[in-house]
Amino acid sequence: MAAIDAGGRGAPARSWINDPKIRGAIYQVLLVVSIVLLGWEIVTNAIINLERQNIASGFGFLKNTAGFGITQSLIEYSEEASYGRAFWVGLLNTILVAVLGIIVATILGFIVGIARLSSNWVISRIAYVYIEIIRNIPLLLQIFFWYFAVLRAVPNPRNSVEFAGSVFLNNRGLFMPRPIYETGASAIAIAFLIGIVGSFIVRRWAHKRQMETGQQFPVFWTSVGLILGLPILTFFAMGMPIGLDFPELKGFNFRGGMAVIPEFVGLLLALAIYTAAYIAEVVRAGILAVSHGQTEASYSLGLRPGPTLRLVIIPQAMRVIIPPLTNQYLNLTKNSSLAVAIAYPDLVSVFAGTVLNQTGQAVEVLAITMLVYLALSLLTSMFMNWYNARMALVER
Amino acid sequence: MTDRDIHFVRTEFVDEADAPVTSIGFIGWMRENLFSSVWNTILTLFGVYLIYLIVPPVIEFAIINATWTGTGREDCLADHGACWAYVKAYFGQFIYGRYPDAERWRVDLVFLLGIVGLVPMLIPSIPFKRENVIFLLGLFPVAAFILLTGGNIDLNGFLLPDWWIAPSTWKFWIDFAIVGIVIAALTAVISIKAQSDPKAPVIIIGLIFAVMAVVAILADIDFGLETVETDRWGGLLVTLVVAITGIVASLPLGIVLALGRRSKMPVVRLLSIIFIEFWRGVPLITVLFMSSVVLPLFLPEGVSFDKLLRALIGVALFSAAYMAEVVRGGLQAIPKGQHEGAQALGLTYWQNMALIVLPQALKLVIPGIVNSFIALFKDTTLVLIIGLFDLLGQIQSSFTDPSWSTPFTSHTGYLFAAVIFWVFCFGMSRYSLFMERRLHTGHKR
Numbered sequence: 096m097a098a099i100d101a102g103g104r105g106a107p108a109r110s111w112i113n114d115p116k117i118r119g120a121i122y123q124v125l126l127v128v129s130i131v132l133l134g135w136e137i138v139t140n141a142i143i144n145l146e147r148q149n150i151a152s153g154f155g156f157l158k159n160t161a162g163f164g165i166t167q168s169l170i171e172y173s174e175e176a177s178y179g180r181a182f183w184v185g186l187l188n189t190i191l192v193a194v195l196g197i198i199v200a201t202i203l204g205f206i207v208g209i210a211r212l213s214s215n216w217v218i219s220r221i222a223y224v225y226i227e228i229i230r231n232i233p234l235l236l237q238i239f240f241w242y243f244a245v246l247r248a249v250p251n252p253r254n255s256v257e258f259a260g261s262v263f264l265n266n267r268g269l270f271m272p273r274p275i276y277e278t279g280a281s282a283i284a285i286a287f288l289i290g291i292v293g294s295f296i297v298r299r300w301a302h303k304r305q306m307e308t309g310q311q312f313p314v315f316w317t318s319v320g321l322i323l324g325l326p327i328l329t330f331f332a333m334g335m336p337i338g339l340d341f342p343e344l345k346g347f348n349f350r351g352g353m354a355v356i357p358e359f360v361g362l363l364l365a366l367a368i369y370t371a372a373y374i375a376e377v378v379r380a381g382i383l384a385v386s387h388g389q390t391e392a393s394y395s396l397g398l399r400p401g402p403t404l405r406l407v408i409i410p411q412a413m414r415v416i417i418p419p420l421t422n423q424y425l426n427l428t429k430n431s432s433l434a435v436a437i438a439y440p441d442l443v444s445v446f447a448g449t450v451l452n453q454t455g456q457a458v459e460v461l462a463i464t465m466l467v468y469l470a471l472s473l474l475t476s477m478f479m480n481w482y483n484a485r486m487a488l489v490e491r
Numbered sequence: 492m493t494d495r496d497i498h499f500v501r502t503e504f505v506d507e508a509d510a511p512v513t514s515i516g517f518i519g520w521m522r523e524n525l526f527s528s529v530w531n532t533i534l535t536l537f538g539v540y541l542i543y544l545i546v547p548p549v550i551e552f553a554i555i556n557a558t559w560t561g562t563g564r565e566d567c568l569a570d571h572g573a574c575w576a577y578v579k580a581y582f583g584q585f586i587y588g589r590y591p592d593a594e595r596w597r598v599d600l601v602f603l604l605g606i607v608g609l610v611p612m613l614i615p616s617i618p619f620k621r622e623n624v625i626f627l628l629g630l631f632p633v634a635a636f637i638l639l640t641g642g643n644i645d646l647n648g649f650l651l652p653d654w655w656i657a658p659s660t661w662k663f664w665i666d667f668a669i670v671g672i673v674i675a676a677l678t679a680v681i682s683i684k685a686q687s688d689p690k691a692p693v694i695i696i697g698l699i700f701a702v703m704a705v706v707a708i709l710a711d712i713d714f715g716l717e718t719v720e721t722d723r724w725g726g727l728l729v730t731l732v733v734a735i736t737g738i739v740a741s742l743p744l745g746i747v748l749a750l751g752r753r754s755k756m757p758v759v760r761l762l763s764i765i766f767i768e769f770w771r772g773v774p775l776i777t778v779l780f781m782s783s784v785v786l787p788l789f790l791p792e793g794v795s796f797d798k799l800l801r802a803l804i805g806v807a808l809f810s811a812a813y814m815a816e817v818v819r820g821g822l823q824a825i826p827k828g829q830h831e832g833a834q835a836l837g838l839t840y841w842q843n844m845a846l847i848v849l850p851q852a853l854k855l856v857i858p859g860i861v862n863s864f865i866a867l868f869k870d871t872t873l874v875l876i877i878g879l880f881d882l883l884g885q886i887q888s889s890f891t892d893p894s895w896s897t898p899f900t901s902h903t904g905y906l907f908a909a910v911i912f913w914v915f916c917f918g919m920s921r922y923s924l925f926m927e928r929r930l931h932t933g934h935k936r
Contacts, residue, residue, distance in 0.1 A: 112685040123758035137789040216524040217538035231916035233869040429774040457784040465773045472772035
């Protein structure tokens with residue numbers, strides 16, 4: 096009341112407390128001070144506690160000998176390697192399962208998403224039931240199911256499940272033929288690269304020609320021919336330099352070939368199936384977001400259903416699909432950390448699990464682990480912002 | 492001429508013929524939807540084959556070949572199907588964990604109170620929402636805490652040094668009074684300095700402290716309930732406690748963070764963004780590791796948290812970041828005119844937020860909140876990795892029991908867990924769809 100009366104008399108009695116700028120500054124200073132105090136408290140407590148428990152600090156432990164084995168590693172690793180090496184093994188395993196998971200989930204997700212919109216009643220119902228069941232069951236339960244109930248329950252090596260006489264599934268893992276590269280194999284890789292570059296050139300040329308003359312060129316089939324045909328031709332021309340090393344049952348286990356540990360198969364299956372359900376919903380939403388008028392307009396211009404989908408609907412749907420799709424990829428990568436529950440040697444399992452337990456340096460180990468995931472997600476969101484800016488509708 | 496009886500033109504209508512049998516009814520529907528083209532027919536057959544591959548074996552396993560009664564593994568080994576007798580034998584553990592048998596009525600009572608509070612809350616047409624909220628967010632948590640833990644906690648004081656007054660309930664109340672009086676006095680001084688009436692804010696602070704005092708008294712009273720440590724909790728109880736505490740704690744925190752992210756103060760905005768992006772960028776499992784391994788290191792000597800409480804803190808911070816983004820979506824959907832209207836009426840920032848913006852924004856994001864609750868509910872299973880026994884953890888640990896070990900025990904256990912989780916999550920997602928449709932009416936153009 097006093098303030099209003101004072102204002103009425105024409106002499107605005109303002110206290111500095113009521114100045115929003117000063118208030119804001121005070122709030123922010125108070126916030127910073129309290130956070131600094133909290134941080135100080137945490138750091139001093141941590142130092143005291145670490146000293147009391149005789150735990151070393153600093154990142155010197157990364158050079159120490161690890162002394163534990165890892166069941167799957169993409170780079171050379173042995174028990175004599177350092178903790179730092181174990182970190183890279185874990186990180187690469189995480190990336191491996193994430194990348195493969197993303198590929199499988201994307202393919203499966205697009206199929207299910209399109210099936211969900213199918214005019215065929217049976218197919219769209221199956222897709223609906225798949226999505227609703229998978230999305231509403233925790234991922235960890237699905238990982239357990241695939242790993243403990245399915246893959247651990249398959250027969251022992253002597254009674255392996257056989258596919259085409261060369262792929263074997265048993266409770267030691269999945270055994271597949273491994274390609275052996277002999278001299279001249281690199282020529283095939285070169286042919287493959289030439290095929291890719293060649294199809295890009297053909298595509299640009301065909302586009303230019305279509306712009307000038309209106310004539311179309313079968314770019315897709317030419318590209319398939321170039322990318323697949325060239326390497327196959329080279330393969331035979333060089334005298335078949337790639338052989339296959341088949342796994343063979345010797346004693347109690349398979350030798351030779353390529354062995355995939357069951358933890359990897361279980362995790363990959365669960366991640367891909369779980370994420371595919373989400374991707375399917377993203378795809379469905381994206382396609383539904385393109386107005387039906389676009390299809391009708393395209394038909395009235397004389398485009399057939401195929402080109403309509405390829406040239407009109409999908410480019411517009413992708414604008415809606417890509418951001419949530421990247422989000423799902425990120426989720427899959429973060430969810431791959433559940434590997435620790437079935438002891439697949441990923442980053443969390445190897446580094447935040449075994450290394451943490453051996454060294455006891457929880458603060459450093461968890462900080463590194465979290466920073467890796469944080470960096471991954473920040474990179475992804477940077478890519479997403481860039482993509483959104485590029486793809487955003489340019490409005491007047 | 493007119494007499495001539497020529498019938499070139501029909502004088503009466505021919506009755507409508509029925510549509511061909513092949514284009515109506517079930518057959519017509521099948522022709523249209525299942526067999527309209529070669530490709531469609533192939534798809535239909537493929538779909539039917541897929542169903543044939545999956546559905547009959549599952550039904551056979553879960554129902555036809557299942558063992559429903561029995562006392563041990565021998566009963567289940569006979570049939571090659573689900574061993575429901577094992578689920579029956581373990582049912583108590585799956586729901587209550589190792590909670591003492593004699594005290595399980597307390598958990599039941601909490602479940603009952605929760606349902607009584609929640610169901611009328613979820614049905615929009617039932618009145619007394621305000622009283623309902625007070626019950627659900629005020630009385631229920633206190634009652635649940637006392638019932639589940641047994642209450643009778645030791646209050647030791649927190650402010651004055653121990654050598655001055657020995658830690659006791661009295662010291663707690665002295666500390667409590669000092670804090671309350673200091674905060675009330677500070678508020679009064681600031682509002683007098685700002686030339687406004689100090690009465691209202693001081694009364695509000697007094698009320699807040701009075702409520703806190705009542706809660707503290709209730710938690711302190713010995714109701715004669717046996718104390719049950721949280722390491723004896725388990726099963727669905729832990730799942731629900733983690734999920735519900737997580738969501739309830741994350742909502743206010745998420746609102747504050749969302750407001751902070753949209754604040755005009757650069758430091759507040761920056762700190763909110765860092766907090767939100769940090770928690771959203773790391774997997775929950777590392778957060779749980781951190782809360783179980785690193786959090787104890789951050790606390791002063793002698794202070795230690797219960798394992799469940801540590802997990803709860805991690806889960807709450809983690810889901811607060813996601814909640815903040817959900818709430819921010821709602822805040823961004825409120826047109827600028829609402830802010831400007833509130834400012835024109837002379838409302839302060841907090842009045843504007845509390846009375847104008849947040850009620851509209853939160854109403855808009857109810858489906859989003861339910862969705863993040865579903866995500867959190869599924870994520871609670873992760874606590875088994877840090878050694879807490881939620882529903883899935885309890886089921887997983889029951890597989891080690893040799894008296895029920897059969898080749899189908901784990902399948903049965905996982906099927907049971909899947910059904911429970913599915914019913915909860917599917918129910919919630921249907922509810923969120925229902926609310927979405929209901930709330931859309933005012934905004935659809």
